[in-house]
Amino acid sequence: MAEHKILIEKIKKLKKQKNAVILAHNYQRPEIYDVADFIGDSLKLCLEARETDADIILFCGVSFMAETACILNPDKKVIVPFIDAGCAMADMLSIEALRKMKKAHPGVPVVTYVNSSAEVKAESDYCCTSANAVEVVRRIEGDKVLFVPDRNLAGYVGRQVPEKKVIAFDGYCPVHDMINAEYLDDAIKTYPSAKLIAHPECRQEVLERADAVRSTSGMIKAVQEMDAEEFFVLTECGMIERLKREVPGKKFYGLCNMCFDMKKNNLESVFRCLEDEGPKVKVDKNVASKALLSLENMFDIMEDHG
Numbered sequence: 054m055a056e057h058k059i060l061i062e063k064i065k066k067l068k069k070q071k072n073a074v075i076l077a078h079n080y081q082r083p084e085i086y087d088v089a090d091f092i093g094d095s096l097k098l099c100l101e102a103r104e105t106d107a108d109i110i111l112f113c114g115v116s117f118m119a120e121t122a123c124i125l126n127p128d129k130k131v132i133v134p135f136i137d138a139g140c141a142m143a144d145m146l147s148i149e150a151l152r153k154m155k156k157a158h159p160g161v162p163v164v165t166y167v168n169s170s171a172e173v174k175a176e177s178d179y180c181c182t183s184a185n186a187v188e189v190v191r192r193i194e195g196d197k198v199l200f201v202p203d204r205n206l207a208g209y210v211g212r213q214v215p216e217k218k219v220i221a222f223d224g225y226c227p228v229h230d231m232i233n234a235e236y237l238d239d240a241i242k243t244y245p246s247a248k249l250i251a252h253p254e255c256r257q258e259v260l261e262r263a264d265a266v267r268s269t270s271g272m273i274k275a276v277q278e279m280d281a282e283e284f285f286v287l288t289e290c291g292m293i294e295r296l297k298r299e300v301p302g303k304k305f306y307g308l309c310n311m312c313f314d315m316k317k318n319n320l321e322s323v324f325r326c327l328e329d330e331g332p333k334v335k336v337d338k339n340v341a342s343k344a345l346l347s348l349e350n351m352f353d354i355m356e357d358h359g
């Protein structure tokens with residue numbers, strides 16, 4: 054504990070000296086929260102990355118998030134403790150597979166979940182996050198969209214926007230897709246008073262039985278507002294700690310479904326990364342400028358429609 058305190062102080066001092074900012078995803082280990090300047094879901098972190106005037110962005114999350122920060126800040130140094138912290142869902146969609154899908158559906162706009170590689174974003178028309186996917190798809194002209202890479206989020210969006218045909222790629226997040234109706238039956242039996250709150254990366258059979266479907270940051274707001282004291286949280290297990298900190302008066306339960314890539318970082322590796330100013334995240338200039346357009350198209354929709 055004393056070691057943690059010393060490291061926290063050292064990291065805070067280095068951040069000041071180097072004019073660095075630490076962005077951390079909600080699924081990070083709780084010790085990372087103690088040194089982060091901003092903690093949130095992909096949307097919140099994209100917005101913070103876009104606004105920051107720091108010289109260095111240290112990203113505590115997985116590679117597609119750090120790449121996004123890099124695309125939004127081509128002149129800043131974006132660093133990560135582990136360059137190999139990846140996302141199984143993002144890895145499911147190759148650029149070739151996306152091109153094949155586009156060829157099969159010529160002229161249909163491509164909406165790409167931010168959990169994707171920079172190359173895939175560059176080949177897309179719009180980006181979205183789990184917090185704004187429904188609004189992005191609703192606002193696009195036309196009656197069809199290609200939605201990649203998450204089939205579960207695509208299905209959820211399609212049910213919220215029935216006027217459009219949402220054609221999905223068959224990717225998924227293994228951490229969310231493992232949750233099924235049997236788990237829910239057990240949860241309901243064990244915690245009968247708990248409300249079920251689910252991330253839209255979960256399967257349809259889970260989302261249909263949830264009391265609320267939200268992005269991770271949306272979950273914090275929802276549990277603050279909902280008239281209930283106990284919640285069963287259907288997302289990556291790290292979210293439980295985040296909710297306990299943000300809403301201390303309520304009780305949270307969940308599963309042991311961990312995203313190991315999200316848990317690679319700890320205080321030691323963050324300190325080392327800041328001290329070395331690396332490893333540095335790099336995105337090819339041409340790819341970054343094309344990917345930026347799909348991100349800007351997402352921001353434009355959000356700005357136009359509040």
Ligand code: SF4
Binds near residue numbers: 115
């Ligand atoms: S929880 Fe799933 S979607 Fe999120 S980083 Fe891990 S594998 Fe990717």
